[in-house]
Amino acid sequence: QVRARESVEDGRYRFEVAAVLPLAAVGFALLHRAERELVWRIDSRQHVVAESTADSVSVELMKMVDALARSAELFDWQGISPEEFQGGLRLLYGQSPAVSAVLRLDAEGQLQGEPVFQTQGALDHPGFEPASAATLARSVPVRALRLGNKGQAALGRVYEHAPSGQAAVAVAVKLADGDRAPFALAAAVLSDLEALLRRRAGRDPGHIDLVELPGGRVLASSDPQRRLRALEPALVAQLVADGPAERDFRVDPLALRVSTARVTKVPGFQVVVAVDEASALAPVRAMREAVLLAILAAFGVLLALGGLFTRRLNRRLARVVAGAEAFGRGELHARVRVGGDDELSELAARFNHMGDELEGARARLLRWNDDLTTRVDEATQDL
Numbered sequence: 001q002v003r004a005r006e007s008v009e010d011g012r013y014r015f016e017v018a019a020v021l022p023l024a025a026v027g028f029a030l031l032h033r034a035e036r037e038l039v040w041r042i043d044s045r046q047h048v049v050a051e052s053t054a055d056s057v058s059v060e061l062m063k064m065v066d067a068l069a070r071s072a073e074l075f076d077w078q079g080i081s082p083e084e085f086q087g088g089l090r091l092l093y094g095q096s097p098a099v100s101a102v103l104r105l106d107a108e109g110q111l112q113g114e115p116v117f118q119t120q121g122a123l124d125h126p127g128f129e130p131a132s133a134a135t136l137a138r139s140v141p142v143r144a145l146r147l148g149n150k151g152q153a154a155l156g157r158v159y160e161h162a163p164s165g166q167a168a169v170a171v172a173v174k175l176a177d178g179d180r181a182p183f184a185l186a187a188a189v190l191s192d193l194e195a196l197l198r199r200r201a202g203r204d205p206g207h208i209d210l211v212e213l214p215g216g217r218v219l220a221s222s223d224p225q226r227r228l229r230a231l232e233p234a235l236v237a238q239l240v241a242d243g244p245a246e247r248d249f250r251v252d253p254l255a256l257r258v259s260t261a262r263v264t265k266v267p268g269f270q271v272v273v274a275v276d277e278a279s280a281l282a283p284v285r286a287m288r289e290a291v292l293l294a295i296l297a298a299f300g301v302l303l304a305l306g307g308l309f310t311r312r313l314n315r316r317l318a319r320v321v322a323g324a325e326a327f328g329r330g331e332l333h334a335r336v337r338v339g340g341d342d343e344l345s346e347l348a349a350r351f352n353h354m355g356d357e358l359e360g361a362r363a364r365l366l367r368w369n370d371d372l373t374t375r376v377d378e379a380t381q382d383l
Contacts, residue, residue: 043248046206046259046273053200053208054261054271057193061169062265065153067095068173068186073151077175077182082113089116089184092173093125098188100126100161100168103133105183107146111137112182126189127163135159136187140172146179155266158212158219160228161189167219167228190220197222206257206275213268214240231272239270250277316345323351 075088085104093102093116101117117128140156156170171186190210197208201222209231210220216236218226231239234253239260248259255277263269323336335355336348 042257042275043259046257046275047248047261049200049208050259050261050271050273053197053273054263056196056200057210057269057271058264058266060193060196061155061263064096064098064188065155065171068092068171068184069151069153071095072153072173072175072184075175086113086116092184092186093117096186096188097124098126098190098192100163100187100189101128101133101136103137103185103187105137105142105172105185107142107180107182109137109140109142109183126161126166126168126191128187129162132162136170137185139170140185142172142174142183142185145172145174145183146181148174150174150177150181156185158190158217161187164189164191165227166191166194194220194222194224194227204275205279206273209272209274210263211239211270211272213270216240219269235272235274239272316348320348320351323348323355 071092074091075084077085077088080088089102089104093099101115103115104112106112111133115128115130115133117130118125136159139159140154145152145154151174153171153173156172158167158169160166161168166189168187168189171188173184173186175182175184193210197210197220201208207221207223207226209218209222209226211217211231212219214236216231216233216239218229218231221227230236232251232254235251235256235258238249238251238258248257250257251274256274257277259273261271263271320336336351
């Protein structure tokens, strides 16, 4: 009986393991495949977003620079009066709502006259602090443009625009031919680029940064809190490493999926699209947890059902064993009461049939014994 019960228990556990393990293996294999597919889709989408955003940033910057350069070509700056010169600077100022001020510089890069800007509180242009004019004049090395032609423009370094706290860039435009020609210096705030990055990012997890390399400073970002901050060192290290300008990679220490694209026509500017891997893969990992809970629940249900089945089987097996022991004690009238239609009920039926045959044989033996006793008595009397 003990061996039979152990065999039943062992069979039950084997059945449960055999039922759950294939389900778990298939489920986790499908989830692993789904996770790889999701990672590929994230990289592909980020790559497209990075490329399109870099192109849009380049278009926005060049549109402003080209507008300033074309406007500068409309005037004969060396043959006009100081009042007309100032009017021309106001024309340059009105070419883009991102321009906060326009300054006049001589061929040596020295500030000349008063800057053109709007008074505090104006809505169509960013504010400007006149005290920063001298610092702004030194932000672009205009001497490098002295040999250029009229209308040639160059971007200077990026700095923090004091009134707004946003990034700004200085644009120098040569106003005449010759190495002694004056320059116009426009200070442009990158607020439109931040709005562009926010539109590109949408509601997706992660962020889009416009980065200045090799320093790794964030010039504009879809997340305003990242503005003018340094990128994570691990990310900067991979950005400045040898490799293509447009690529997709994973930053292991930060668990980030990153796609980058170079901003054409603007050296050192790069768009970085980064998303936290945990956030990006959250649907698959939530599904993995759900599958794991489902497998555990299924295993618990199987354990409960197996326990009930084993308990019922043990009761039926105990009845068969009790019947066999009764037969062994000579209680041939005992019968095994086991319901169902399986091997155990068939075994019980065979025991009962064997009991019937043994009981019939014992009855016949008793009759034969009685007959033999009667005959022996009769023979003894005759003798």
